[in-house]
Amino acid sequence: MSEISGRRASMLRQWPLLVPQDLHGRVYDGFLSLQDKDFRLRIILPSDLQLKNAKIQCSWPLKNALQGYEPILKQRLQQSSHLPSFMMELKTILEAALKNTNALQIPPAPQYYSCLVKDIEELGWDKLSFVDTDFSTIQLKVEDSSGREHLITLRFTARYPNEAPDCSVDLPVPFSISWTPKSSLCNIVNQVEATLESLKDFWDTLDEIDKKTWVLEPEKPTRSSTMRRIALGSNVSITIDLDPRHPTMLPECYFLGADHVVNPLREKLNCNIDLWDPENGLLQNLKDVLEIDFPLRSNLEKADFSMDCGICYSYRLESAIPDQVCDDPRCGQPFHQACLYEWLRGLPSSRQSFNVMYGECPYCNKPITLKLSTKRS
Amino acid sequence: MQRTLRFKRELQLLTAEPPPGITCWQHEDKTDDLRAQIVGGSGSPYEGGIFTLEIIIPERYPFEPPKISFLTPIYHPNIDSAGRICLDILKLPPKGAWRPALNISTVLTSIQLLMSEPNPDDPLMADISSEFKYNRTVFVSNARKWTEQHAMAKLQATKADSKENAIPTGGTSQKRKGEDVSRGPKKSFK
Numbered sequence: 001m002s003e004i005s006g007r008r009a010s011m012l013r014q015w016p017l018l019v020p021q022d023l024h025g026r027v028y029d030g031f032l033s034l035q036d037k038d039f040r041l042r043i044i045l046p047s048d049l050q051l052k053n054a055k056i057q058c059s060w061p062l063k064n065a066l067q068g069y070e071p072i073l074k075q076r077l078q079q080s081s082h083l084p085s086f087m088m089e090l091k092t093i094l095e096a097a098l099k100n101t102n103a104l105q106i107p108p109a110p111q112y113y114s115c116l117v118k119d120i121e122e123l124g125w126d127k128l129s130f131v132d133t134d135f136s137t138i139q140l141k142v143e144d145s146s147g148r149e150h151l152i153t154l155r156f157t158a159r160y161p162n163e164a165p166d167c168s169v170d171l172p173v174p175f176s177i178s179w180t181p182k183s184s185l186c187n188i189v190n191q192v193e194a195t196l197e198s199l200k201d202f203w204d205t206l207d208e209i210d211k212k213t214w215v216l217e218p219e220k221p222t223r224s225s226t227m228r229r230i231a232l233g234s235n236v237s238i239t240i241d242l243d244p245r246h247p248t249m250l251p252e253c254y255f256l257g258a259d260h261v262v263n264p265l266r267e268k269l270n271c272n273i274d275l276w277d278p279e280n281g282l283l284q285n286l287k288d289v290l291e292i293d294f295p296l297r298s299n300l301e302k303a304d305f306s307m308d309c310g311i312c313y314s315y316r317l318e319s320a321i322p323d324q325v326c327d328d329p330r331c332g333q334p335f336h337q338a339c340l341y342e343w344l345r346g347l348p349s350s351r352q353s354f355n356v357m358y359g360e361c362p363y364c365n366k367p368i369t370l371k372l373s374t375k376r377s
Numbered sequence: 378m379q380r381t382l383r384f385k386r387e388l389q390l391l392t393a394e395p396p397p398g399i400t401c402w403q404h405e406d407k408t409d410d411l412r413a414q415i416v417g418g419s420g421s422p423y424e425g426g427i428f429t430l431e432i433i434i435p436e437r438y439p440f441e442p443p444k445i446s447f448l449t450p451i452y453h454p455n456i457d458s459a460g461r462i463c464l465d466i467l468k469l470p471p472k473g474a475w476r477p478a479l480n481i482s483t484v485l486t487s488i489q490l491l492m493s494e495p496n497p498d499d500p501l502m503a504d505i506s507s508e509f510k511y512n513r514t515v516f517v518s519n520a521r522k523w524t525e526q527h528a529m530a531k532l533q534a535t536k537a538d539s540k541e542n543a544i545p546t547g548g549t550s551q552k553r554k555g556e557d558v559s560r561g562p563k564k565s566f567k
Contacts, residue, residue: 216394216395217397217398218397229397234392234402235391235392235395235400235401235402235403236400236402237395237400239416254427256400256414256416256427257400257402257414258402258404258412310477310478311379311383311439311440311477312378312379312382312383312439313382313383313386313387313480314382314383314386317378317379317382318378333478338379339379339477342379342440343440343477346440346469347470347471348470348471349470349471362476362477362478363476363478
């Protein structure tokens with residue numbers, strides 16, 4: 001008995017905000033204080049006072065903070081011999097949990113905002129292209145000397161300007177800013193602009209490639225991308241990977257395509273390699289060395305596919321048009337009767353009843369029915 | 378009829394918008410024989426290699442899947458020593474998952490994905506598969522060696538070595554049906 005009352009006394013000493021609710025010390029209710037915050041909780045012990053069968057009821061903020069830590073809590077409950085030691089464990093877990101959640105972070109001091117606004121003012125508000133709702137991420141746009149627009153994404157910590165913001169720019173080279181507590185956004189912009197200037201030749205080179213050749217890959221190149229796959233003719237391409245610091249030097253390259261077309265090109269590249277002159281620009285050099293003209297993007301009409309049959313990829317099949325349509329509104333794929341019949345009849349999942357065929361749409365797998373006209377059965 | 382229409386259309390599409398890292402062309406202007414090249418995915422042991430494939434368009438295409446096999450030797454749990462590929466979309470239902478909604482371009486893209494992410498639970502090469510499952514570093518180094526030996530020969534030729542060119546670029550483009558010459562050295566990797 002004295003042991004139990006001793007434990008109760010130690011609970012009261014260490015956790016004065018957690019008040020026993022009954023004579024036997026089976027129910028505790030109150031608060032756990034941590035980092036200037038009070039978390040309401042209620043602990044209900046079973047009649048034998050064994051912790052492993054205890055129930056812990058948490059208020060919503062506490063439950064939220066402990067989300068994902070439930071297995072650890074359960075394990076600690078199993079291992080703790082008495083309530084005071086478990087409470088210590090709970091406090092440690094909560095401390096760790098709070099460290100990992102941003103939800104409970106206090107907003108930055110007013111100076112943070114005034115400093116940031118002052119910085120932006122100095123820079124000019126027209127440079128600002130995006131601000132998030134917390135005012136913790138902003139995007140600035142800058143133009144390089146060739147008129148290309150670049151975005152600087154800045155993420156601030158609450159300790160700005162004492163702590164450098166996290167700065168990311170779409171660049172092909174590693175980039176980090178140097179920062180002192182006296183620096184401002186203007187310093188960052190200047191540093192970025194200097195880097196942009198050093199990459200001017202690289203982007204000029206790639207812009208020329210993008211404009212004057214048929215680039216197959218990447219579809220929408222980012223400013224950081226150093227690779228281009230360029231069409232050389234039907235189904236033959238060269239892939240080049242530029243060194244952003246030396247854009248007009250011979251890039252790493254390889255060919256894709258049939259041997260009888262690629263081999264002569266490769267031979268030319270090997271024979272004419274001495275003609276490569278970094279003064280001439282990459283595209284001109286490639287032309288000289290490979291002795292070819294780069295084809296321009298072929299104007300293959302991107303005919304509206306949506307009308308064509310999903311099986312034969314055409315509109316007219318002999319004289320028929322795709323008159324069978326998948327009923328599922330999200331699919332709506334049209335088919336020729338003959339094409340759909342030919343596909344469905346080979347499948348064990350299809351069945352035919354008189355002149356109606358039941359099966360699955362080859363595009364969306366939803367049930368599809370096909371009425372067979374009498375001439376074809 | 379469907380085959381001709383569709384084949385023409387697919388060729389146009391493969392020329393105008395080839396999938397990333399893949400090229401495909403008609404072999405000697407035949408209408409049932411295509412060749413394709415897949416660039417080994419970065420981060421995979423096939424990185425830096427160029428793998429040539431043979432694509433036979435069957436008479437009943439697109440009601441039957443194209444028959445695709447690797448011509449370039451590749452060390453992979455789902456691709457056997459004859460270059461045959463174990464992939465569900467290359468077989469007809471009910472065993473497989475071919476549908477006319479797929480095409481040469483999407484199938485090649487799937488093969489490219491299979492290269493990066495082998496499926497050891499449906500193996501074609503049991504020993505490579507168990508190596509992939511239980512001894513990943515050995516698998517990666519073997520696959521890497523094969524890539525360097527068989528799929529990168531063409532790249533070396535680019536490096537201004539005209540002697541390299543004199544040797545016909547056999548390894549990668551020759552059919553290897555029944556011929557086991559190029560397969561000789563692989564045993565030593567085990």
